[in-house]
Amino acid sequence: MSAQAPLLDVRDLAVSFTTEEGAVQAADGVSFELRAGEVLAVVGESGSGKSVTAATLMGLTRGPNATISGTAVFEGTELVAASDEELQRIRGNRMAMVFQDPLSSLDPVYRVADQIVEQIRAHRDTDKEEARERAIELMEAVGIPDAVGRADAYPHEFSGGMRQRVMIAMALSLDPALLIADEPTTALDVTIQAQIIDLLRELNRSRELAVLLITHDIGVVAEIADRVAVMYGGRIVEYGTAEEIFYDPQHPYTWGLLGSLTRIDRPRPQRLPQIPGMPPSLIAPPEGCHFRPRCPHAFDRCVEVPGLEARLPAAPGHLDRCWLEPERKSELQKTSPLRGPG
């Protein structure tokens, strides 16, 4: 593996599920790279495919009703075609995941330190005392006060924020290179959310831990992401550095996502810019660009699916799926109902 190779290289990942109502194309043509030590945020609304993408990387969407194609190479191993045993070895070890709801991910009848110990001993040949020391060390590292005293407490004795810290400690127990965090702060109050984001940033820096953050909250993205993938209707519609996405968004859906936010750092507009209509059905999605029916700037070409491509000569890493010419976009952005003032 050369020094330049990304830690995770996802190419054309597609996931569909067979359901009674028909095939659900949950993710389609998803491609991105995550470099070692980098934070990539995948942002989107419900049904955008962001969580399915993350779960698929962990092998959690495998099943008789799922069809998965494409490739995802992580540290030299291709995950889509990997056997369950191979995945088992990587999962928790080199690549770990934390979920939205820490209470349902922790076993209520085991003491928290024991759960971390079990995780360590499942992958490493360590004795109990050593693993327990390591568990307490990790609880301290993620900012649980009085870790020694609380090691033998049960999950229900922790607050939501502290439970999420326990989950993060457990995820870090085998020193992974990649942490996949699926809406890790969504169930938390905003003051606790800020603490967890600070913790993730700190771990990203001190341990060079790469983070794949799945979130619906574009404010959280601004606080932590180096790179951003915006998903809509199962596809990445825009991909670039945080600065590119926030200061020069190219896809009208991204305009709408940024425009419809309420911002406490700006004077409030008379009216919130809004995206009309509803997200697409993934069983019978619209032809071509999935955003087309809601897009005030759609034109005849939009019935074809635009590729995820670099369209700005000055920004070769900034990709989007929109047929509009870049010059036309900068013109439209000034008056687009999706953007609003500012």
Next chain:
Amino acid sequence: MTTTGERLLEVRELVKHFPVKSGVLISREVDQVKAVDGVDLEIAAGETLGLVGESGSGKSTLGRAILQLIDPTSGSVRFEGRELVGLRQRELRPLRREMQMIFQDPHASLNPRKRVGQIVGSPLKLNGLASGAELKRRVEELLDRVGLSPEHYERFPHEFSGGQRQRIGIARAIALKPKLIVADEPVSALDVSIQAQIVNLLDDLQDDLGMAYLFVAHDIGVVRHISDRIAVMHDGKIVEQGGADQVCERPRDPYTKKLLAAVPIPDPREARERLAGRG
């Protein structure tokens, strides 16, 4: 329609304590949760008061205690000058027309076995205000008013998306042209693009119908957008109250400051500066 400015609701020293019980055979009260602990607030006709707080702050309990959906432990709630605390259900009933509620989860607050037409029309029917063809016409008008189509009349709630279900809940709440609507986290279960639609709808309805809102939410950004004034609640108490911009731009209370500092700013450069200071 009431004119803006007249005092519609006056809450004084409102308290709601929940007993904490212990014991297997003989249950004794061992402690109390002071969910609402001496709250004073006022809402003028046609005004929006935003009530913001984190989970456990008591904001939802306060909303319900104001509407007498739970009995306050003590204190006073006056609606158009009339004391509500201590009224019997029969005495409250005529006043209920004037005070409606919108809930966070429109799925749980809509009867899954009733058609949309029945749900939206039930307040009109139960109050004997319309029936038959007239009822149907009024319901279709309401559906149109909240951005649904008359064809939705015969459908069931599960056939709708989250945003549309919230519209159904809103249509039901405005059916009797109430003077006050308590909206408890009405947009927090919705995606951000749908949130903006519902916030704008609530704004438009207020312009047309002139009702007052008590808008209860944890998201101070949304609360500031929709509110004339904001009350910040923490541990059962209002810690700060004032004009929406004033509270957000020049907060005085330490808790309000902490809350505002934690709200993520969707701007990477500004976020970086703020994070350096958050520590």
